[in-house]
Amino acid sequence: MTLECLQNYWWLIISVLGAILVFLLFVQGGQSMLFGLGNTEARRDFIVECMGSKWELTFTTLVTFGGAFFASFPLFYSTSFGGAYWLWIIILFSFVLQAVSYEYRRKKGNVYGTRTYDTFLFINGSVGCILLGVAVAMFFFGGEFTVNRDNILSGQAPVISQWASTHGFEAIFNWQNLVLGMAVLFLARMQACLYLLNRLGDRDEDFFNRIKASAFINGGIFVVAFLAFLSILFTTTGYDVVTEGGRTVSVSEAPYKYFFNMVSDWWELAVLLLGVVFVLYGLLRSVLARHFTKGIWFTGIGTMLAVLAIFWAAGYGDTAFLPSITDPMSSLTIRNASSTEFTLTAMFYASLFIPVVVAYIWYVWRQMDKK
Amino acid sequence: MENLTSVVDWSRLQFAITAIYHWLFVPLTLGLSVIVAIMESIYLKTKSDNWLRATKFWMTLFAINFAIGVATGLILEFEFGTNWSNYSWFVGDIFGAPLAIEGIFAFFMEATFGAVMFFGWNKVSPKFHLASTWLTAIGASISALWILVANAWMQYPVGMEFDPAQMRNVMVDFWALFSGIAVNKFFHAVFSGWALAGVFVIGVSCYMLWRNRNRDFALSSIKVGGWFGLIGLLLTMYTGDGSAVQVARHQPMKLAAMEGLYHGHKGQSLTGMAILNPNKEWDNAEDEYLFEVSIPYGLSILANHDMDSFVPGITDIVNGFSINAEGDTINTVSYAERIERGKLAQKALGEYDAARKAGDTAAMQLAEKELRANYPYFGYAYFKDVKEAIPPVGLTFTMFRIMVILGSYFLLFFVVALFLAYRVDFEKKGWKWFNIVAMVSVPFMWLCSEAGWAVAEVGRQPWTIQDLLPTIAAISDIPTTSVVVTFWMFAAVFTVLLVAEVSIMCRFIEKKSKEQLFN
Numbered sequence: 001m002t003l004e005c006l007q008n009y010w011w012l013i014i015s016v017l018g019a020i021l022v023f024l025l026f027v028q029g030g031q032s033m034l035f036g037l038g039n040t041e042a043r044r045d046f047i048v049e050c051m052g053s054k055w056e057l058t059f060t061t062l063v064t065f066g067g068a069f070f071a072s073f074p075l076f077y078s079t080s081f082g083g084a085y086w087l088w089i090i091i092l093f094s095f096v097l098q099a100v101s102y103e104y105r106r107k108k109g110n111v112y113g114t115r116t117y118d119t120f121l122f123i124n125g126s127v128g129c130i131l132l133g134v135a136v137a138m139f140f141f142g143g144e145f146t147v148n149r150d151n152i153l154s155g156q157a158p159v160i161s162q163w164a165s166t167h168g169f170e171a172i173f174n175w176q177n178l179v180l181g182m183a184v185l186f187l188a189r190m191q192a193c194l195y196l197l198n199r200l201g202d203r204d205e206d207f208f209n210r211i212k213a214s215a216f217i218n219g220g221i222f223v224v225a226f227l228a229f230l231s232i233l234f235t236t237t238g239y240d241v242v243t244e245g246g247r248t249v250s251v252s253e254a255p256y257k258y259f260f261n262m263v264s265d266w267w268e269l270a271v272l273l274l275g276v277v278f279v280l281y282g283l284l285r286s287v288l289a290r291h292f293t294k295g296i297w298f299t300g301i302g303t304m305l306a307v308l309a310i311f312w313a314a315g316y317g318d319t320a321f322l323p324s325i326t327d328p329m330s331s332l333t334i335r336n337a338s339s340t341e342f343t344l345t346a347m348f349y350a351s352l353f354i355p356v357v358v359a360y361i362w363y364v365w366r367q368m369d370k371k
Numbered sequence: 372m373e374n375l376t377s378v379v380d381w382s383r384l385q386f387a388i389t390a391i392y393h394w395l396f397v398p399l400t401l402g403l404s405v406i407v408a409i410m411e412s413i414y415l416k417t418k419s420d421n422w423l424r425a426t427k428f429w430m431t432l433f434a435i436n437f438a439i440g441v442a443t444g445l446i447l448e449f450e451f452g453t454n455w456s457n458y459s460w461f462v463g464d465i466f467g468a469p470l471a472i473e474g475i476f477a478f479f480m481e482a483t484f485g486a487v488m489f490f491g492w493n494k495v496s497p498k499f500h501l502a503s504t505w506l507t508a509i510g511a512s513i514s515a516l517w518i519l520v521a522n523a524w525m526q527y528p529v530g531m532e533f534d535p536a537q538m539r540n541v542m543v544d545f546w547a548l549f550s551g552i553a554v555n556k557f558f559h560a561v562f563s564g565w566a567l568a569g570v571f572v573i574g575v576s577c578y579m580l581w582r583n584r585n586r587d588f589a590l591s592s593i594k595v596g597g598w599f600g601l602i603g604l605l606l607t608m609y610t611g612d613g614s615a616v617q618v619a620r621h622q623p624m625k626l627a628a629m630e631g632l633y634h635g636h637k638g639q640s641l642t643g644m645a646i647l648n649p650n651k652e653w654d655n656a657e658d659e660y661l662f663e664v665s666i667p668y669g670l671s672i673l674a675n676h677d678m679d680s681f682v683p684g685i686t687d688i689v690n691g692f693s694i695n696a697e698g699d700t701i702n703t704v705s706y707a708e709r710i711e712r713g714k715l716a717q718k719a720l721g722e723y724d725a726a727r728k729a730g731d732t733a734a735m736q737l738a739e740k741e742l743r744a745n746y747p748y749f750g751y752a753y754f755k756d757v758k759e760a761i762p763p764v765g766l767t768f769t770m771f772r773i774m775v776i777l778g779s780y781f782l783l784f785f786v787v788a789l790f791l792a793y794r795v796d797f798e799k800k801g802w803k804w805f806n807i808v809a810m811v812s813v814p815f816m817w818l819c820s821e822a823g824w825a826v827a828e829v830g831r832q833p834w835t836i837q838d839l840l841p842t843i844a845a846i847s848d849i850p851t852t853s854v855v856v857t858f859w860m861f862a863a864v865f866t867v868l869l870v871a872e873v874s875i876m877c878r879f880i881e882k883k884s885k886e887q888l889f890n
Contacts (some may be wrong), residue, residue, distance in 0.1 A: 053490055056482035059441065064474030066449055071471035081449060082456025082847030090859050092449050093864070099442035100868050103434060109878030111871045149538040150724060152461065152844070153717050155753055159457050159848040167849060246537055339542075340534075341465045346545045350472045357479045364483050364503075365493050368802025 006344035008316065009332045010072035013309035016067040019304040022184065025132070026195050026296070027051045027080055029188030029218075031098070031125025034118050037193075037214050043207055044118065045106075050199045051192070052102040053368060056363065059095060071347050075147070075161075075337035076322055083145045083163030084138065087171050091131045098124035103298060126185060133184030133332070137177035139314040140233055140258060142323035147330040164326070176236075180229045185302060186222035190215055192288050193237040194296040199369075212287055215295075219283040232263060233313075234259035239320040239328055243335040251328040252321070260311045268316075272309035278302025379842050381452040383853040389446050390828070391516040391821060392865040395879065396440030396872075398820050401561055402568020403433045403509035406599055411504050415497055421889040425588060428883055429572070430504075430874055434489050439872050455856065458835050465542040466521055473517035480510030514757050515564075516557050526827075527621050528836050532534050533746050535723045537741055542840070552617050556827075559610035562603045564822055569600015570781060570809075573788050575810035579884045588888040590741030593792040599783040605737035608778065612637035612673070617672035618830075622837065623683055623693050624760075625830035628767040630670060630686035633659050635692075639682040641669025644772070647765055653686045653758060676773060685764070695792065704748070706757035716745035750839045759841075764834040770825035777819035784812055 001011070013058065030051040036046030070077040081088050097120035104110045105117035144164035151160045166291055171177055193215035200208055238257025242249045254260070262269040282298025315321045321333035407430045414422035448470060454460050459466075480557065486497055487503035495503070500589040509517040524530075530547025531540045573596050576589035618626045626632075630646045632639070645663040668678040675682070675694070691705035704712065717739035726734035754760055791802055833835065 053486055056441070056486060057479075058390035059445070060478040060482040063445055063448060063478055064471070066452075067467070067474040070452065070459065070463060071467030074459055077463060078456040078460035078468070079451045081452025082454070082459070082849065085453055085847070085849050085853055085857075088449060088453055089860075092446055093443055093860065096442040097866060099445070100438045100871070103438040104871055104875060107435070107875045107876040107879070108882065111874050112867075133515070150721070152538055153721050155846070158753070158844040159846065160460055162848045164851070167853060203552055222445060229422050338539075339467065341682075342545075343464050343468055343542045346542070347468055347471060350468075350475060353475060357475060360481060361483050364487055367499070368491060370494060370705075371869070 001345065001348070003338075003341040003344070004022035004335075005129075006082075006341060006348060008340045010068075010310070010338065010344055011315040011321075011334045014065070014072065015308050015315070016066055016354075017061060017068055018311050019307040021061045021065055021132075022187070022274075022307045023191070023300050024054070024061055025129055025184065025188040027055050028098075028125040028129045029185070029190070029192035030131065030196065031121040031193060032185065032189055033276075034122050034125070034216065037192045037196075037211065039210075045083060046200070046207075047192075047196065048102065048105065048118075048121070049312050050196055055098065055102055059099065060190075064093065066132055072339055072344060073332070073337045074339060076332050079145055079147060079161035079163075079332060079337075080135075080143070080322060082159075083161055084135070084143060084168035084171050085163075087131060087135060087168030089168075090172075091128060091135065094124040094128040094131075098128070101114055102236065125188075129185040129188045130178070130181035131172065133181035134171055134174075134177040136184075136310075137174075137180035137229075139311075140236060140238070140323075141176045142320075142325045142331070143172060144326045144331060145324050146327045147324070147332070172267060179225060179232060179327055183222060183225035183229050186218050186225055189218040190283060190295060191223050191303065194299055196283065197286060198293045198296050202291065202368045208291075215283065216287045219287070223280075229370070233310075234262075239323050239331050241318055241320050241333045241335075243318075243333060246327050246336055246338070248331070248333075248336050251331060253328075257319065258313045259287055261317045261319060262309070265312070265317060268309045268312045271305050271312075275305030275309060276300045278305060313344070375536060377851040378789070378849065378854060379846055381851055381858055382846050383842060383857040385454060385854055386447075386450055387828075387857065388862050388865070389443060389450060390762070390824070392869065393440065393443035394779045394821055394824055395445055395817060395869065396436050396443065397515070398560075398567040398817075399436050399509050399571060400433070400440050400565070401564030401601065403429060403436070403571065404504075404511050405565065406568055406572060406595060407433055407502045408501075408508045409595060409599070411501050415501050421588070421591075424888045425592060428588075428888060429592075430488065431879060432575075435872055435875050435879070437485065439868050442868070446861065454847050454849070455835065455845050456847035460539060461840055461845070462528075462531075462540050462615035462836055465524065465528075465540060465548070468542070468545070469517040469521040469524075473514055476515035477510050481507055481514065484510065512561055515561055519557040519560055520548050520553045523550060523556045524548050525835060526831055526837055527617075528839060533742070533749070535720055535742055538720065538724070540836075551613075553623065555610050555613045555617060559607060559614055559812060559817060559823075562606040565603025565822065566600050566604075566607055566785075567602060567816050567820050569596045569598075570784065570813055572596025573600070574782075574809050574813035575880055577806040578880065581803070581806035581810070582884060583830070584884045585886075585888045587691065590792050591889065593788055597785055597789040599793060601782075601789065604782055604785060608782075611778075615673045616775060617677065618680065620694050622831060624685065624688050624762065625767070625826075626674060627683065627685045627688060628698070628762045628764045628830050629771040629826060630684075631659055631764050631768040633686045635682045635684040635687050637671070637681045638668050638679050639670040639674075640665040640667050641673060645671075645768075649765075653689050653761060659684075684736065685761060689761070706751070706760055709748040709751040709760075710754055710757065711753075713746040713748040713750060716742055716749045717752045737740065747838060749846070750834065750836070750841050751843045753841050755851060759833060762830050767826055767830040770822040770829065773822040774819055774826060775821070777815055781812070781816060781819065784809075 010184050030047050034044055034047055038047045101117040101120040105114050146163035147161050149160050152158055177178030193211050237253050237255045240252045240254045279299045282295040285292050313333050320333050322332040324330040407426055410426040411421055414426050414798060445560035484503040484506040488507050491500055527550055529550055530542060532543050534541045573593050576592040579585045579589040630642055643664045643666055645660040646663050648657050651657045651659055670682050671680045672678050689706045691703050693701055693703045719738045723735055723738035726738055791805060833841040835842055
């Protein structure tokens, strides 16, 4: 495979991991509803039990997403994580709180009480979702940074990627980024409701209807937020970037960049629309039918398709997947931020095992979810 | 960029505290996962409910520990990006791959089969459950393999070359990452986890014996934990010996710092106990030690397996003495010259870049030739003085002794524990003291294990990548205050969670010890 092919392939893998991660964020969505939806201790325990057997998959996908980004596009890893410091640190901090909470919340001697751990789960569920959405939104709305590889030769300031002094807070308080953050949060909450409906079955009619109502409200807010995000995205001016030998040669502003990306690569638009249809079908049928419990599969597939399309629009078509507002020439693309052909090839062979991993996860999931 | 040294120091502190906390949980995960799998195997073979209860008891402790290890591990991976962004770019082409592969091959295995192990007792068949327990243990070790391959590569960078066009290092040989150092480091770390888990199991079991509870369960656990720990410790010592030889050849400065040795000799003695002279510098005539008890020829044997061999000290190395890969003493490049040649390498890189921008191919070739000739010393250009390339001697020296002394103690500990478990009734008055010794010993095993890592990581300072990238050139462009805040943030939350973990474990052990675990 050529280097370009490998770069495209690895952006595809990143997109797939991103899509799976967003789907699995239903765990966080469930956590964010612990105190609202879980209005009794038993119901709260039910939510925790449902999400508790899946939290590690979300967590592991996040870690693998980070590792894959590091290996395939190290300049992104270096620039974004080291630059938008506070954004990433808060995300990580919230996931630290989550990691222990499921195991410790009901254990005797947990020192801080069940409610503290439930609060940890709530924080991770809400803050984690919003800020991961903000981080992905930066693929389109950019960051205030510069990249200068020559800095490695400077003894006084040898850092090649330099960010605005706000170090990620500017991204957190950017309203465009927050729109996607809110969309991700309410998508996760809606999916959590549909997953809970699936797990609850016909055990508690009153709780079933309560979850259904919550799915309707969260789904409605998600649809509004997602449409707002798409409106902003399709009218945003992006960058057309020309690279040669892994270096940026020229950058020009491109009005309606992401809209035209999807139109020119029609399959991106088709996948996005298919994803939207799946999500809407899963949501509406779950809400309108008297007792439909398989909505999570439709919205899950739809979510992954839509996220795939959004990632593709960010990375393919000579697009900057991390545009620099400060210095457009510093913008990152899959051409100038990637690892070498050798590394991407080595990683390509490793990635061939991903279907095996997905297969055993699927098998185990089915075994564990047997009623 | 604001005060560079402060950012570097706080970033190092933050990484250190994350790594220290992470390593509180990982070795127990590595060892206890195998012990649990062994016990479940015994259960499946004997169908004895005693072993089922034993498996579930240790598995619960494993689960309590596992969760917090996962949490600290997440932070470590991402700190390479958040705090060491230059490093992430400079060697990301090589270093990122093991981390990604770790995620694909190990983390999902641990997460998926761990869920079956913890929650699947009534949902899958007993054989499937046992397979999941073993796969969780294997997944933990595979995870350790990849991260230790990455760590070893930082200390012995191979399988790569510098690409001046991209101004970074690129991978040219993936399998070279599995160097002898990487393989040795992997086994050393994993076996030390086995030893630690063995001490933990014995300590907890002795608590029950001390309280006159669950005698049969405790003795059975001591036998499993004792043998497992003893084998682990012996293999740790064997691989530790291999590590010493590798360090002597590839990181002689680290070995010299471990010994506080400034002027080496043929037939060099090993310092057993000593008080370092705080006034000693590499270039003054002060004595190395204020007080010293040494073992004749010990260091020569340790470093080269040859009692007459020469082992260079810090001053020797700074002046240009070293040992090559074959173990022969050679006169190599002094540190002062390394700094000069590092500067030549960086100057040549600058010229190469200027020529590339100007499209001057001939100048590029000339600059590249100069760069390649001096690239092995690239990182030394960041130093103003040779003493910046010397690791903290006192800390490395002390940690090495703590590791060795405690390691030797635990060898005796395992032997005595096994002897008592097989031969002597623990309840007899004369031996009850061992229960207290065993309980008190548990935290010292952690100290021993952490000290080993401190030797490995403090001893290689100031390098993130040996000879190529010092910490001062590996950091992110972030304000010191931000790192100070996040350091305290993580220090606080890790401590809070550690307190909860220990408390939960103690409550669980106390509660279960009152139940009849073996009939």
